[in-house]
Amino acid sequence: KNQVEQSPQSLIILEGKNCTLQCNYTVSPFSNLRWYKQDTGRGPVSLTIMTFSENTKSNGRYTATLDADTKQSSLHITASQLSDSASYICVVSVVNRDDKIIFGKGTRLHILP
Amino acid sequence: DAGVIQSPRHEVTEMGQEVTLRCKPISGHDYLFWYRQTMMRGLELLIYFNNNVPIDDSGMPEDRFSAKMPNASFSTLKIQPSEPRDSAVYFCASSLSRGLAGLSTDTQYFGPGTRLTVL
Numbered sequence: 001k002n003q004v005e006q007s008p009q010s011l012i013i014l015e016g017k018n019c020t021l022q023c024n025y026t027v028s029p030f031s032n033l034r035w036y037k038q039d040t041g042r043g044p045v046s047l048t049i050m051t052f053s054e055n056t057k058s059n060g061r062y063t064a065t066l067d068a069d070t071k072q073s074s075l076h077i078t079a080s081q082l083s084d085s086a087s088y089i090c091v092v093s094v095v096n097r098d099d100k101i102i103f104g105k106g107t108r109l110h111i112l113p
Numbered sequence: 114d115a116g117v118i119q120s121p122r123h124e125v126t127e128m129g130q131e132v133t134l135r136c137k138p139i140s141g142h143d144y145l146f147w148y149r150q151t152m153m154r155g156l157e158l159l160i161y162f163n164n165n166v167p168i169d170d171s172g173m174p175e176d177r178f179s180a181k182m183p184n185a186s187f188s189t190l191k192i193q194p195s196e197p198r199d200s201a202v203y204f205c206a207s208s209l210s211r212g213l214a215g216l217s218t219d220t221q222y223f224g225p226g227t228r229l230t231v232l
Binding site: 105106 | 156
């Protein structure tokens with residue numbers, strides 16, 4: 001069964017600290033993986049997109065990594081800011097005759113001043 | 114561009130009533146997606162359109178849900194009759210392409226969502 005599991009469910013860190021969010025998937029055959037940021041009360045916003053041939057992608061202080069062999073991805077946030085408080089959602093696309101987009105349930109990140 | 118526009122932003126209705134959610138995608142985008150988000154299940158894809166034609170509605174929970182896209186700039190999601198378990202945030206998103214090739218054009222742009230409460 002195609003699944004996307006994210007950990008931790010929630011995370012609290014102090015402003016200025018780094019953190020890493022995890023995404024494990026069992027999706028096959030794999031097409032691409034996205035990380036979205038969703039602020040409270042808003043729709044998700046795309047942070048990074050990676051195909052199976054890419055193993056890292058950066059967007060400012062956000063760096064996503066992908067290991068297609070172990071089917072793991074991580075999102076690393078450097079020097080966190082209060083505005084990073086949000087949910088981060090991992091999304092994996094399947095390529096087969098039933099093309100699907102599988103969403104993780106997200107990690108809720110709280111940045112404390 | 115104003116981005117994806119959804120209305121209403123909030124809707125409170127009673128069980129059994131008909132609910133219609135509206136979406137205006139970004140001009141020029143060929144794909145439109147409807148999602149539902151709850152705490153328990155996260156984001157779920159309900160249906161998506163390509164050039165106004167429904168392509169995959171396998172995520173639509175049951176016959177009470179229907180979606181239409183009469184033209185390139187407007188789509189509706191209708192629930193009739195509504196039930197308390199339909200309470201959720203409903204998002205509309207649009208993109209230039211389907212979102213399976215990992216290209217920047219695949220990026221889906223989400224609207225602000227409609228928070229639906231069915232009493």
